[in-house]
Amino acid sequence: MPEMTEFPPGFASWVELASPNLEASKHFYCELFGWYTYTLTAKGMGEYEVFTLGDIQGPEIGGMYELADDSQRASWTIYFRTDDLPATLDAVRAAGGRELVEPMDIADLGRMAQCSDSQGAYFALWVAYNLKGAGVVDEPSAMCWVELACPDIHEARRFYGDVFGWKAVDRSYYSPAYTNWKIGDWSVAGMVPLEEWWPPGFPSHWIPYFWVADCDAAAARATDLGGLVHVPPTDIQPGRFSVMTDPAGARLAVITPAVADLDSVKKRP
Template sequence: MAVQPEGTPCWADAMFGDLEGAKSFYGDVLGWTFGESSSEYGNYTQAYADGKAVAAVVPPMPGQEGPSQWCLYFASPDAAATAAKIRENGGELLMEPMQVGEFGTMCLAREPSGAVFGVWQAGAHEGFEATAVPGAYCWAEVFTREPEKTDAFFPAVFPYTAKQIHDEAIDFRMFNLGDQTVVGRMKMTDDFPPEVPSYINVYFTVDNCDDAVAKATKLGGVLRFGPMDSPFGRFAAISDPQGANFSVIDITTTSGDMPNIKDVP
């Protein structure tokens, strides 16, 4: 896949204290195989679905041990310029733009409601080699308790327009690049324990949602929500054995009417 337009989700990785455990879990649940760990880059290890790079896992650097979580990266033609916009619009830089060999330039940030994300300026590594196929990234949503902050921030940093789903049951917004919807925003309800901070929930595609859930729970994962049918696919939210949240979705099994979506002025 070529370099993605600015603001497109283009890569995902996660830090795991038990790297081998993570490889075993995701290998079974998502069918991933893994490349060689790159000792030059902190044992960064790419994950592959059917031979295509779809994500990466990495052990924590000394002093960076903490809860595991998936980090979604957004494409940028200029990571330094994006970092400046993040600062100007109330975000916090957790890692200044840093060149990663010939692969590209990255930074890590926290948006004003607390969700952590990455920015990736592609070099030799352009990002996902496949999306929306079994084992690959499909979709992501910013889960936030303060949607007004998130809604102001992302279109100020990236060239997004916004649409809102009109449904009394949920507060859900979608950010678009042109005609393409690239990321969603969900207001967290009281169903979420108060200690759970805002975060970006990453969806990986699977052949069969129920089978993926059964594998995940058998291996020590925790089912958080679903499986549930939707017009977009049958999906479920899971926490892996090391606490990283993610979702699985079978996009071939759809049900129900598409929601009422309106432009945000």
């Protein structure tokens, strides 16, 4: 896919890592995906790390900030695009979700708010100013999918349908109840029920998927770098995938797509 210049409302546009140790996280992800990082300093936000492909001139992949204390959990947060932040927050509250961080401007980059859905999964909303979102998606070493894991898939279908207007489509991948969410003809996200590969009582959560050339090699490399593989490389219709946590415990997935043209895959009926 060419570099991104705009994301429609309801699409995942940015991904952000909350880390207890920035240098350790830089090492893990740069070694695993070949990313580069630079530090962005802007009024009102302190220092913010930006992951890019290749070097400082490469397209942006996502961001990272340091957790305030050890009581907070390392995690990836998915940002969904909106053109009307107050209206989307109203929809979140009306659907049973919560506003966790009030709307704020992030320098001249954009305006954000953080929320949780009706089952407690965190996500964020983004109104773009100068940062439209990730500079590239759906190609090697970039984000290519986002997925929710939760105990009640029917409640999640209701919530995200109300908030973003997503339409739920059933798929039969590795889960008997896989949900594919669509906006028009385009697939924007997926969902699985919390199952045996998550610890008992593990909370609902969103995770990003990153495209890798060799899923088995990426899973082995993640282990060598101190990560923990929870779902070993597994073949499903869209490709070969693996779910893991980084050394700090943030969950993510990698996938080697079965078809390189993800546009055609995401426009499947």
